Amino acid sequence: MRATLVSLFCAALLSVRPAPSPAVRFTDVLSQTGITFRHASGASEEKYLIETMGAGCGLIDYDQDGWLDIYFVNGGPTRMFHPEKPLRNALYRNNHDGTFTDVTERAGVPGNGAYGMGVAVGDYDRDGYPDLFITNFGPNQLYHNNGDGTFTDATARAGVGDPRWGTSAAWLDFDGDGWLDLYVANYLDFTYDKNPYCGERTAGRRGYCHPDHYNGVPNLLYRNNHDGTFTEVGKKAGIVLDDSKGLGVVAGDFNGDGRIDLYVANDSVRNFLFRNNGDGTFSEIGVVSGAAYDENGKAQAGMGTDMADYDGDGRPDLLVTNLDTEYNTLYRNLGRDLFQDVTVAAGLGGEISTFDVGFGTGFVDYDNDGWKDIFVANGHILDNIALSKPQMRYAQPKLLYRNLGNGTFADVTATAGAALSVPHVSRGAAFGDLDNDGDIDVVVSGCNAVPQILRNDGGNAANSLALRFEGVASNRDGIGVAVRYVLAGRTVYDQRTGGGSYLSASDTRLHLGLGQAREVRQVEIRWPSGAVDRIEALAAGFIYTIKERSGVSARAAFTRR
Template sequence: MIARKSIILLCIAIIGCINAPVEPLQNTTFKMEVLSSKKTGITFENKLTDTSSLNIIEYLYYYNGGGVSVGDINNDGLDDIYFAANQLPDKLYLNLGNMQFKDISTAAGLNQKPSWSTGVSMQDVNNDGYIDIYVCKVGQFNELQSHNELYLNNGDLTFTEAASEVNLDFSGFSTQAAFLDYDQDGDLDLYLLNHNIHSVRSYGNTKARKIPNTLAGDRFYENKMNESGTFEEVTESSGIYSSALGYGLAVGISDFNMDGLPDIYVGNDFHENDYLYINNGNKTFTESIEFYTSHTSRFTMGIDIADMNNDGFLDFFTTDMLPFAAEILLKSGGEDTDQVIRIKERYGFRPQFARNHLQINNGDTTFSDLALQTKTFATDWSWGVLLADFDNDGWNDIFVPNGIVKRPNDLDYINYLSNTNYSQFEQTKKDKIRKKIINEMPTLEIPNLLIHNKGKLGFESIEKSAIGTPGYTTGAAYSDLDNDGDLDLILNNIDTPAQILENKKEGNQSFTFVLKPNENCPNVVGTKLFFYTNAYTTIKEHQTVRGFQSASSSKIHFALPPQGLLDSLKVLWPNGTEQWLKQFDDRLIVINPSVQKPSRFQEKVVNEQFELDLFPFKHIENNYYDEEKEQLVPERLSREGPAVLYADFNQDEIKDFFIGGASQQPAQILLGTKQGTFKNQFIPDFDRDRGFEDVTVASIDIDKDGDLDLYVGSGGNEVISPNPAYEDRIYVNDGKGIFKRAPISLPQTNTGCVAIADFDNDQNPDYFIGSRSITGAYGLTPKSFIVQNEAGRAMKMLDRKQWGMITDAQWIDLNQDDYLDLILVGDWMPITILINQEGKAFENQTAAYGLAATQGLWNTVLVEDFNKDGFLDIVAGNAGSNLKWDASLEKPIVLYLDDFDNNKQADPIIFYEYGKTTIPFASKDKLSSQLPGIKKRFTSYNDFAKVNSIETLVDRKPSNILQTKRLVELRSMIFLNQGGTSFEAKPLPNEAQKSSIEDFSFNATTGTLAFVGNNNNNVAELGPSLANAGGLFNFYDSTIQNFASYQRFPLPLGTIAKKIVQLDNDDFVVITNNDNSYLLKKKE
């Protein structure tokens, strides 16, 4: 009998998106005409019929469908088409021209006995000048007993199946094959991508990667046909994993590190990491995904590689299964919980998130995921992806084939399985049980998407990108089938006929480049073409395996935008030579490798200004996770440190560092030396106070002895305040850099920042103490303090108000009246202006300065006269635009705070815009865990999926809710002072929006603005912000409309940079959270 537990595990394992009506969306950018089978002659259909031994219950990937490949099998200049079928015969169609095709499968000698074909690729395997065909199969599974097939082209429209003769007749769970010349000997070697099915061997820690699996493990074969007439398996010696952990669905070949050698990207389903095999040039690979990406897709299904921003570097896109429709999303399981993610990390698995990833090349062999910023992160149950210029405007667009026949991950369906008593069925009725289980699985047709690239990483919204009719498309390829200068699409669907989408887009100049091997270069796969235009430089690479189980045309398609001119073309051949072209008189250009000078393969971009070195401090965060006690929080506020101060503590005219520690890590004094190094000085009182979390620090000469004392603010968000663990501290300096804690009672709040200045002009330092949060009540506004120092006689509480969840503050004389005013920033609050009333009070004039509508998740603020007009401007670091959330005045993110379940605890409920509607940020399960009434109010996930407001969720009108907050701006901004009366807001350049900004440093002499950032404190549903650890802008002109240049700091990928300090010699020190700290040394 079918075990209920195994069925439920199958469903839970692939939670990602659920069925609901999805209306076809209109795409008006592209002109794609679906051709009828009568027009094309293509009648192929990949039709599936369940059997008792082969169905979605027995075989996890039953609905993965078949691939499609294109290639010119008879060298007539027209691409022909091969369709892979699962339960019917594969078909080969000869292109007759004018979009007409002829089925030559039988005449060509193809095996017409049905067997479970998956992926298909076309390449000239034996270097005879004709395209061969390699077909992947599923074998050794129930009645499926076939093996992979290699059809060698006889040159007369017939093929000879020769897989067993050349040792490529693998029988197991194959997905796709990709050919590459890994040893640069002029012939094509083979990477065979295989996939596992759930078994005991599928789980465990990453040590299992070294245990080979005969059916599911990937294989690598070296081409020895010129020597022995066969391929030799070299999987183990080449460094390729071949274990049962791999669920390989995607494979892409490219020179990821631009060293002239082909590398391999493998996209794995489920818990296993994606792999990035870097070619070492000695017939071995090194798996290096952690050094190239911060995180990847979780259920990676497809991959393609192309230059998406026309900067001359190759980027890549991986697909996952996150729904773009809100109603489907709310019935989905979503991400792993944060606890599960941490368990996986302990087992050796890297961070993975269930959404698409658009990995943009930083030019230094690292990639930053910008799918959230570009709003391409959710395209539903997406198989492959094709990156190509489908409208001939010079920018690569994104095509995503979509849909699965049965969705076993519907949460209501999983509940149905959990609540059904299968013991009533006898063993003899297992077929009846299976049929019932399958029939209950939801069915939903989804439209394919063709997303227009508008340039500069701007893309058309998903809501306007549907193309064709909804269905189930798995295999997809592109080719200019009719040689009219634009790219057409070929689709392999499930249970409906295959389709040709003819591109009818007109206008703009395009070129087709055909690369022809010869004796100088017998293999052209992997050739790079650099196009130099009057607008940009871009790169294209000769690879055919793209998307999912499919391969596209080997012809290189290139189009120019309006008024675009192609100046020159550099060709980098795989044999290590380069060739230049400057005449482009014809639209079709055939390029034959010629004897040219050796190429200089484009190396990684060398940082022009800085080199990286370690700084002698490592922050070690204690293990505490806010979301384990507060289920509905979007971020952790317990990891705000470390505090950093750069000043001369021992009066030797050399600046030193104070760096605070996390709980159980003592703060440190690092004394500067004449040699430019720093020496740790042990401070007994710091060691005794190691239990505090040092999150902020300011200098103060509290005893007026001429040296700098310290005010250290405590945070942590771990215990309810007031609590001694949050007590701020003052340490008195003996003049030699030895500090002792002063016996002074200070606030016991979760301090966010402290700012000290003489705001009443009495020559005594006064204090602002900004509170970060109220522990256990995320979103409620804590009280912050303005404390007046009355000539050493007493400390007077001048003001104590709820200004916000404060993260940073700065004293400045904004209105030039000789009294210091106060600028505040924080979470869920605007840039706040408190104007000093001659030292007697402070007046909130945020609205008067035009900043009332700036509510954000602000981390840091810096006030300077950036444009040198005599008025102080503001630059503020925010969460950035590379988030799942997108905030604006018209579509704000809203936080509702109240005791919704009457348990005397405030509950934060967040709503945000997703697709076409507003939805709760927290899932039904999370909401129910904190608010038990939710489970009773919404008995099914289908009911919950209709929630689009706080009122429908908790049956309470917004006007009756205790507190409501909004976010309307998530970008980091500069606010230019307009003559002292108001501010003009401008977003910082796109490079500064890729991640959160945590700190700034401005050099008024050079006009450079440095910043650092990244944030790993968001909960899994929101995801980390790790795309840019920092960089340096040069201001272009006094109006700050543009920036002259941008230099990315060479910090390690994923660095959580919290503070940046510019040293006296123009070097920078970057202090991180829970990691090493770094010295950025200015190059001579």
């Protein structure tokens, strides 16, 4: 029955398959950017688990000049690692010419000295300037954007400095009051004293312990008090579960009821799907919905995650990256709070994916044809994996799957630029148009490695536009906004989500690929408040600012290279 349903669905989509993709190549331009950041893991013979997690990266237009800046999270000292110079996170300002300037010290965002993990970007105080939340192995940190190019450490005042092992975080307005709340995924109850020996007792063969050796740590939900402070309401809201080992989180409305839900990728235990009940609480429905396990009922090593409508049916689907010997799992949204693992049927279960360890990921329309493609950043967790499994490597290539518009994907990694095939110990991935040229670029963070700045060359051969949201009754960032428009005779659905990927934060603007269309006749924008704006005749080639109930308040043309 499952195969029959998938076959019928694919057949129904044959008439709307996208045109052949133009030649799109990703080029690693790190050496041209002026970015000198390098992540330090502090790897040691003790094999502390934090050493192999890497750290994330975030895209943030911190100075509101219309260009994306980049924030990198770094590691930190450990019991065995004492760097001569203190490690710091780094903020790079976009110079609008393909280069970036390190403004970390000037902006005041070096981190708090803890071992860094992830980053989330959101305007929590509605002042029009995006703020930074940093997760750590150790106290988390909140930087308030002062609007003058500097930030202030607001952690203590805000009450969000939890000292446990935080990983991914997502801003969301779960109670619909127009102010961003904060969800923080926690991982394991690990300490330097809880570090058993794992692997062979032979020189060079000790390994990092499996998460099964540790208890999980409950996740956190902070409600915004509208005064610069937050109240932790996780237990009251129903998101505190004993078997949590969270690494990835995405916030979005999966069932179309106008409320922001949460999906959490857990490591080696079931994934969580928290349905928003609309009364300040959530119901965890992962198992009954079909989104907790793979198609064989097996828990996987969830790392990164994302949410988007890949098949054009108007319902957002789910993607989770996993460990080697496991597929990266694609859950198709069937409606009525049900999901189906369609990984193999969609063409994502090939041999290549079973050798890779997926981390950062995203549904991203890299070729602007109006269909969501899939990007996966890979890198093994064991630096000595080749000793026990010669066919596997620590540094691994990326994966890029093109959406064929019929419910399936094609692996186009080999033809999408040599940079994707270069082995790299990748962890985080953030997606956004760094050069404002109308196509999506990718920033990939590494573990004990330099990042990659993957410039999209050729994606803008097809048309696109971008939407920047400014909520009034809704949250300022427009998280939860649902967009519908007609492209080539079909209705396209998209959504502004929070979180996503692994330890990383992507462009807050919504990128709409248009293929050969030169304009969108009408875009319907449904805000979290319930307000609906219908914008007529949006021409391709522009970034539009949409203000709730006011329509287009500004526009800026793409800069073609």
